[in-house]
Amino acid sequence: MKTFTYRTATEAAGGLEPGATFLAGGTNLVDLMKLGVATPDVLVDVTRLGLGEVTGLPEGGLRVGAGVRNSDLAAHPLVRRDFPVLSQALLAGASGQLRNMATTGGNLLQRTRCRYFMDPTTPCNKRRPGSGCPAREGDHRDLAILGARDDCVATHPSDMAVALAALGAVVNTSARAIPLAELYTDEAPDVDTVLDHGELITSVDVPPVNGRQAYRKVRDRASYAFAVASVAAALEVADGRVTDVRLALGAVAHKPWRALIAEETLRGRPATRESFLAAADAELAAAAPLRDNAFKVPLTRNLVASVLEDLA
Ligand SMILES: Cc1cc2nc3c(=O)[nH]c(=O)nc-3n(C[C@H](O)[C@H](O)[C@H](O)COP(=O)(O)OP(=O)(O)OC[C@H]3O[C@@H](n4cnc5c(N)ncnc54)[C@H](O)[C@@H]3O)c2cc1C
Ligand code: SF4
Numbered sequence: 001m002k003t004f005t006y007r008t009a010t011e012a013a014g015g016l017e018p019g020a021t022f023l024a025g026g027t028n029l030v031d032l033m034k035l036g037v038a039t040p041d042v043l044v045d046v047t048r049l050g051l052g053e054v055t056g057l058p059e060g061g062l063r064v065g066a067g068v069r070n071s072d073l074a075a076h077p078l079v080r081r082d083f084p085v086l087s088q089a090l091l092a093g094a095s096g097q098l099r100n101m102a103t104t105g106g107n108l109l110q111r112t113r114c115r116y117f118m119d120p121t122t123p124c125n126k127r128r129p130g131s132g133c134p135a136r137e138g139d140h141r142d143l144a145i146l147g148a149r150d151d152c153v154a155t156h157p158s159d160m161a162v163a164l165a166a167l168g169a170v171v172n173t174s175a176r177a178i179p180l181a182e183l184y185t186d187e188a189p190d191v192d193t194v195l196d197h198g199e200l201i202t203s204v205d206v207p208p209v210n211g212r213q214a215y216r217k218v219r220d221r222a223s224y225a226f227a228v229a230s231v232a233a234a235l236e237v238a239d240g241r242v243t244d245v246r247l248a249l250g251a252v253a254h255k256p257w258r259a260l261i262a263e264e265t266l267r268g269r270p271a272t273r274e275s276f277l278a279a280a281d282a283e284l285a286a287a288a289p290l291r292d293n294a295f296k297v298p299l300t301r302n303l304v305a306s307v308l309e310d311l312a
Pocket of ligand 1: 029067105160224
């Protein structure tokens, strides 16, 4: 591993010199450093900034400090009572030991699990701009079917972020408030988010939501595996019709994919499997799968319908 210096951040004001990066739980960053994918000169530890609180907001939502550990957030009584989709998404991720270390801010900013990105001996536009995208013709089984660029078909690996996308969360930083839907960018393969260098995530606001909620993840193993596809949903039904719905898809795009077309298709429609499949079809009409991941289209379609049917 490349040598680096370490210091502890003393205030949540953001700002970093070139070559420095924030360190939270380290469960992604340190792995990438060991692989030679991340090569910071300075690590600035943000885990002692007092950002580890979950507080209720006056209008009924939650403010989650960026330093709240994934285990603590999943187990928090307010989260379990009001945002079960978030708790379920967190518990579907990684392992108990990892969740004990991983933080809210770090989870949002974890990098893709594309195998070429994690292997510095191969080309990869995300790691080395302009070097190429071997995944497009190579191993892309787990990669994007929606919204991908020609030069990068990576997916975002977080489960938690999918639930937060469905919930319409807002990310607070040392500089501004950013709707989660606008945090991730596809502006260039090597740029994951709109955050500036040294911009610190301080908390995430989760507004209240109507209806019943669920997170479901399909993966190759029952535990300790990233999603092949996932769905986070909140559904409210009255007199057999959908009155409110929030839907986000995971492991299908470079970001947690808020399924706004499906939501719009569903509002006011009968809460039936037929409507749910039609909504999934409307969202997935734009899917552009590659040679080995076309199976994700019917998988996601069925996942959406079965989660919504269970909630109806
Ligand atoms: C074996 C394994 C299996 C896993 N399985 C899953 C899974 O199934 N689902 C899933 O969702 N995740 C999974 N993960 C990923 C895990 O959830 C992430 O590694 C973790 O959430 C990252 O959080 P962290 O606090 O450790 O971040 P770090 O590794 O410390 O940091 C990650 C990035 O975020 C930046 N950062 C951290 N905090 C801040 C902040 N406050 N402001 C600005 N930047 C910040 C860092 O600079 C770094 O770039 C897995 C990880 C491993 C190792
Ligand atoms: S999909 Fe993106 S991360 Fe993967 S090899 Fe291509 S450019 Fe790199």
